[in-house]
Amino acid sequence: DVKVTQSSRYLVKRTGEKVFLECVQDMDHENMFWYRQDPGLGLRLIYFSYDVKMKEKGDIPEGYSVSREKKERFSLILESASTNQTSMYLCASSPGTAETQYFGPGTRLLVL
Amino acid sequence: QKEVEQNSGPLSVPEGAIASLNCTYSDRVSQSFFWYRQYSGKSPELIMSIYSNGDKEDGRFTAQLNKASQYVSLLIRDSQPSDSATYLCAVNSPNQAGTALIFGKGTTLSVSS
Numbered sequence: 001d002v003k004v005t006q007s008s009r010y011l012v013k014r015t016g017e018k019v020f021l022e023c024v025q026d027m028d029h030e031n032m033f034w035y036r037q038d039p040g041l042g043l044r045l046i047y048f049s050y051d052v053k054m055k056e057k058g059d060i061p062e063g064y065s066v067s068r069e070k071k072e073r074f075s076l077i078l079e080s081a082s083t084n085q086t087s088m089y090l091c092a093s094s095p096g097t098a099e100t101q102y103f104g105p106g107t108r109l110l111v112l
Numbered sequence: 113q114k115e116v117e118q119n120s121g122p123l124s125v126p127e128g129a130i131a132s133l134n135c136t137y138s139d140r141v142s143q144s145f146f147w148y149r150q151y152s153g154k155s156p157e158l159i160m161s162i163y164s165n166g167d168k169e170d171g172r173f174t175a176q177l178n179k180a181s182q183y184v185s186l187l188i189r190d191s192q193p194s195d196s197a198t199y200l201c202a203v204n205s206p207n208q209a210g211t212a213l214i215f216g217k218g219t220t221l222s223v224s225s
Contacts, residue, residue: 031212042217043156043200090155097212098144098204103155 002027004104006091011109019078021107023091031094032074033101034058034066036087043090049074050097081111114139114205118216127225131188135201135216138182144204145177145184150218151197159199160186191223 007022025032033048035058045058047066055066063085067075074093078085088108092101115138125131133147144163148156162168162175162184174187184203188195198218205214 033212040217043215048212094212098206099212100146100158100161101202101213103157106155 002029002093002102004091004093004102006089006104006107008107009105011107013078013081013109013111015082015111017078017081017111019081019109019111021076021078021089021091021109023074023076023093023104024072025074025093025102026072027093027095027102028071029093029095029102030071031096031101032068033092033094034064034074034076035090035092036060036085037090037106038087046076083111085109086111114214116201116203116214116216118199118201118219120217121220122222123219124222124224125191127191127193127223129191129223131191131195131221131223133186133188133199133201133219133221135184135186135203136182137184137201137203137205137214139203139205139214140179140182141206142179142182142203143206144213145175146202146213147173147175147184147186148200148202148215149197150200156200188221191221193223193225196221196223 034046049068091104094101147159150156176185201216202213
């Protein structure tokens with residue numbers, strides 16, 4: 001079974017803090033993704049990566065950056081957290097383009 | 113911007129009935145189609161994938177694909193209260209640079225006992 005894990009289920013941070021969300025997959029997948037999910041807005045792609053050290057912007061990259069130093073690990077960084085970044089953050093991985101994406105359990109982030 | 117459209121619902125059906133969830137997509141060259149289920153507060157989990165026109169059955173679930181009409185559906189037979197969740201349709205879009213799958217916003221299904 002594919003397993004995608006995320007470093008925290010719940011996180012509370014202060015405005016202006018630097019926030020790190022980590023995602024690890026154990027199936028040697030090439031592709032990894034970061035989404036945020038908000039009521040009424042669905043899943044919105046923040047960043048994705050098709051290979052180690054490679055990253056591509058998704059639909060809403062502003063205020064975020066990512067790092068993929070190892071194939072199994074994809075980190076999302078909020079450089080200076082703001083209240084409008086309060087959301088559910090979901091990491092996913094897939095073996096190839098247009099293939100099934102497998103999701104981690106999600107991190108619910110609250111920025112005060 | 114390529115799109116995937118779903119009726120947000122809620123779709124309410126009684127226990128034992130058939131639930132029919134629908135999805136339309138805008139990119140004619142899409143080739144891969146997925147249905148995910150998401151319980152409240154949880155992450156999406158894959159139910160089914162379908163790649164060819166026609167029906168694909170897996171237990172109580174049947175996915176139907178019609179590429180000419182750009183339409184994909186999910187039928188849930190003998191619906192159970194445990195099927196109450198939001199169902200997300202996802203489609204690949206080769207013409208959209210940099211995006212592997214496009215997700216609809218989901219249809220909320222409520223099954224009453």
